[in-house]
Amino acid sequence: MELQTRRKRLPGHSLARSVHGCNVCPLRADVAQLVEQRFRKPQVTGSNPVVGSAFAMTNLSRPPHSVSIIVPTLNEKENIAPLVSQITACAVPFREILFVDDHSTDATREEIRALEKSQPIRLIEQDGADVGLASAIMLGARAAQGEILLVMDADLSHPPERIKDLLAPLFAGGADLVVGSRYVKGGSTPGWPIWRRVMSRTGAALAYPLTGLHDSMCGFFAIGRSRLIELAPHTSGFKIVFETVVRGGGMLRVQEIPIAFRDRARGKSKMSFSVALRFFLRWLRAMFQYVLPGVRRREKGAKLARAAKALHQEAPGK
Numbered sequence: 001m002e003l004q005t006r007r008k009r010l011p012g013h014s015l016a017r018s019v020h021g022c023n024v025c026p027l028r029a030d031v032a033q034l035v036e037q038r039f040r041k042p043q044v045t046g047s048n049p050v051v052g053s054a055f056a057m058t059n060l061s062r063p064p065h066s067v068s069i070i071v072p073t074l075n076e077k078e079n080i081a082p083l084v085s086q087i088t089a090c091a092v093p094f095r096e097i098l099f100v101d102d103h104s105t106d107a108t109r110e111e112i113r114a115l116e117k118s119q120p121i122r123l124i125e126q127d128g129a130d131v132g133l134a135s136a137i138m139l140g141a142r143a144a145q146g147e148i149l150l151v152m153d154a155d156l157s158h159p160p161e162r163i164k165d166l167l168a169p170l171f172a173g174g175a176d177l178v179v180g181s182r183y184v185k186g187g188s189t190p191g192w193p194i195w196r197r198v199m200s201r202t203g204a205a206l207a208y209p210l211t212g213l214h215d216s217m218c219g220f221f222a223i224g225r226s227r228l229i230e231l232a233p234h235t236s237g238f239k240i241v242f243e244t245v246v247r248g249g250g251m252l253r254v255q256e257i258p259i260a261f262r263d264r265a266r267g268k269s270k271m272s273f274s275v276a277l278r279f280f281l282r283w284l285r286a287m288f289q290y291v292l293p294g295v296r297r298r299e300k301g302a303k304l305a306r307a308a309k310a311l312h313q314e315a316p317g318k
Contacts, residue, residue, distance in 0.1 A: 066095055066146045066147040066148055067092075067093070067094040067095055067146045067147075067148045067149075067150060067167060068094070068095055068096050068097075068098055068140075068144035068145060068146030068148070068149055068150070068225070069087065069094055069096070069097045069098065069149075069150045069151075069152065069163075070098050070100065070137055070140035070141065070144065070149055070150070070151045070152075071083065071097060071098065071099050071100070071151075071152060071153070071154045072100050072101075072102065072133055072136035072137060072140070072151075072153070072154065073099050073100065073101045073102065073104060073108050073112075073154045074101070074102045074103070074104055074108075075104045075105060075106045075108060076104070076106075076108050076154040076155060077104075077106040077107045077108045077110075077111050079154050079155050079156055079264070080099070080108060080111040080112055080115065080154065081111065081115065082156065083154060083156055083160070084097065084115055084119055084121065086156070086160040086161075087160045087163065088119070089160075090160050090161055090163055090164060092163050092164045092167065094120070094146070094150075095120065095145055095146045096120045096121065096122055096144070096145060096146065097119070097120065097121045097122070098121075098122050098124055098140045098143060098144060099112045099121065099122070099123050099124065099154070100124045100126055100136040100137070100139050100140040101123060101124070101125055101126060102126045102131055102132070102133075102136055103126065103127070103131065109123060109125070122143075124139060124140060124143055126139055133219070133240075134232075134239075134240055137151055137232075137240050138228075138229075138232060138240075141225060141228050141229055141232075142229065144225055146225065147224060147225055147226075148167065148170055148171075148222060148223075148224060148225065149222065149223055149224070149225050149228055150163060150166060150167065150221075150222045151219060151220065151221055151222075151240070152219070152220050153219060153220070155264040156262065156264060156265065157261055157262050157263065157264060158180060158219070158220035158259065158261070159180075159259055159260060159262070162180060162220075162257065162259050165257050166178045166179075166180060166220070166221065166222040166257065167222055169255050170222055170223075170224070174253070174255070175253045175254065175255040176223065176224065176227060176248075176252045176253045176254065177221060177222070177223045177227075177241075177244065177245070177248075177252050177253070177254045177255075178221060178222045178223075178254075178255045178256075178257065179213060179215065179216070179218055179220070179221045179241055179254065179255070179256050179257075180215075180218055180220035180221065180256075180257060180258075180259040181213070181214050181215035181218060181256035181257065181258060181259065182200075182215050182218060182258075182259060182260075182261045183201070183204055183214040183215045184214050184215070184256050184257075184258050185258060186258030187215070187258035187259055187260065187261075188258075188260045188261070189260075189261045190260060190261075190262060190263075191262070191263045192263070200217065203217055204216065204217055207242055210242075210245075210246055211242060211245045211246065212245075212254070213241070213245060213254060213256060214256060215256065216239065216241050216242040216245060217239055217241070217242065218241060218259075218261075219239075219240070219241070220259060221240075221241050223244070227244075227252075228240075228244060231243075231244045231247045231248055231252075232244050232247070
């Protein structure tokens with residue numbers, strides 16, 4: 001299995017190094033030390049836990065039955081039973097499957113309730129004011145009983161046989177977030193029309209400078225429950241992986257594994273050119289909401305660096 005690890009770099013590192021180099025004024029050295037402590041990257045050796053991370057490590061060494069699988073649904077009646085069958089066939093122990101249904105008008109909820117009698121399944125009805133995929137995932141996260149969350153689509157576009165590969169780095173303590181990627185070596189999108197490939201690739205490429213991920217748009221991922229609840233927005237947002245990584249501020253250890261993203265075999269597809277175009281425009285807007293504050297922070301950091309340099313030049317003995 002090919003794993004690709006990406007680390008994030010914060011602008012504060014260069015500022016911390018430039019100020020820390022000053023040995024004239026003890027006060028500035030103390031400030032530099034505080035800056036370094038704030039922006040220090042996690043230090044990892046092999047599969048050891050994070051040292052100096054801002055996030056407390058959850059007990060990921062617990063048995064795999066502490067896994068909750070979250071599946072948002074909307075009119076997926078034909079895919080519920082096959083999905084549950086394929087998940088159980090993978091022989092990956094899990095605690096529960098949480099289906100979070102967003103006002104399905106077919107018999108999706110009845111299908112889930114029927115399976116509850118024989119499988120560790122729970123139905124969560126997303127009937128409140130907060131609707132949408134991000135809200136469904138966060139509703140499931142807050143209701144989950146497992147320490148580890150695995151999120152996947154209901155239409156079987158995310159391969160259940162790769163679940164164990166997403167979970168393995170989390171249980172080994174080698175990652176905080178594992179993403180199924182279509183755009184690392186070995187990943188693919190068979191059967192996609194050219195317009196969908198272009199839009200998806202472009203969106204992923206534009207997000208890369210902010211995340212360091214080749215596919216931050218994918219909705220197939222595994223993460224500790226406490227981390228997702230802490231980092232992801234509660235009821236809003238567009239792509240959970242993207243927002244989680246950006247909000248993590250460089251403190252998350254992220255791995256990508258290749259997956260083949262298949263088109264649905266059953267049910268009606270919700271994807272069309274117009275839907276993809278609206279998706280793409282919303283994606284651009286979501287990214288710019290993070291880019292602009294980042295530019296302001298970098299400008300502020302540059303000003304602080306110039307001020308520190310001037311202070312160093314004016315220090316006694318210079």
